[in-house]
Amino acid sequence: MAIFFLFKPMHIKKQKFEDVPLFELTSFTLHELNRAGLQTVMTGNSAIRYSDRYSVADIDYTDNSKEYIANMRAKHGLYKNEIIDLKDDVVYSREDGLTFETSRATYNKKTNIATADADYVSYQDKNVVHGSFVKYNNSLNRVESKNVTAVYKLKAK
Numbered sequence: 293m294a295i296f297f298l299f300k301p302m303h304i305k306k307q308k309f310e311d312v313p314l315f316e317l318t319s320f321t322l323h324e325l326n327r328a329g330l331q332t333v334m335t336g337n338s339a340i341r342y343s344d345r346y347s348v349a350d351i352d353y354t355d356n357s358k359e360y361i362a363n364m365r366a367k368h369g370l371y372k373n374e375i376i377d378l379k380d381d382v383v384y385s386r387e388d389g390l391t392f393e394t395s396r397a398t399y400n401k402k403t404n405i406a407t408a409d410a411d412y413v414s415y416q417d418k419n420v421v422h423g424s425f426v427k428y429n430n431s432l433n434r435v436e437s438k439n440v441t442a443v444y445k446l447k448a449k
Contacts, residue, residue, distance in 0.1 A: 313340045322346075331357045332401075334371065345372035355430075358404050361387040362430050364397070374401040382408070384428070390416045392426060404430040418445040 317339045324332040337350040351369030353376055355362045367380035376399045384399070384406050385391040392406075392414035399406045406428045414421040414435075425438040 311342060313342055316340050329356075331355070336369070345370060351376075351378065353399075355399075355401060355404075357401070358430055360430060362399075362404075362406070364399055364406070366397075375399070376401070384408075386430065388416075390414070390428075392428070394426070406430065419443065 318337065320336060320339060322332075322334040323330060324334075333354045333356070334346075334348070335352045336348040339346050339348040346369075348369040348371065349367070351364070351366050351371075353364045353369065353371075355364075362384065363386075364376065364378055364382065364384050366378035366382040368378070370377040377396075378399070379396045382394050382397045383391065384393075384397060392408065392412050394408040394412035395410045397406055397408040397410075406426075408426045411424050412422070412426050414423075414426065419442070421437065421440060421442045423437040423440045425436075427436040428434070
């Protein structure tokens with residue numbers, strides 16, 4: 293009985309963990325294959341895998357599922373439901389030479405559309421475009437942009 297008077301019972305605080313990582317990867321390469329072959333490749337310095345997403349540092353993502361191969365690189369990336377959110381030093385490039393650089397962008401793998409709602413610079417060959425918003429459809433080869441300043445070099449005959 294003396295124990296109950298001298299020692300107070302320990303109260304353990306109950307915690308509810310809603311977003312627990314499943315595992316962490318370092319220096320990894322993730323390949324996505326289907327019957328047609330290699331669809332995507334994602335590499336990074338580190339990644340944390342949750343039940344519904346990957347959070348990746350120094351992401352390098354290549355989509356080979358469409359006519360043109362598209363590559364995206366950034367310091368931070370979040371891959372969830374076939375959508376990649378990229379932040380900090382984002383570079384989107386396509387195999388035909390089209391490239392744009394921005395601070396943040398989103399790529400939807402299902403629709404094959406890259407969107408940047410921040411200032412960007414885009415270039416292909418000697419052509420340069422600056423703007424404050426860009427939406428690029430890789431399937432249709434169509435670009436929508438706002439506040440555009442473009443320098444376009446015409447071909448001489």
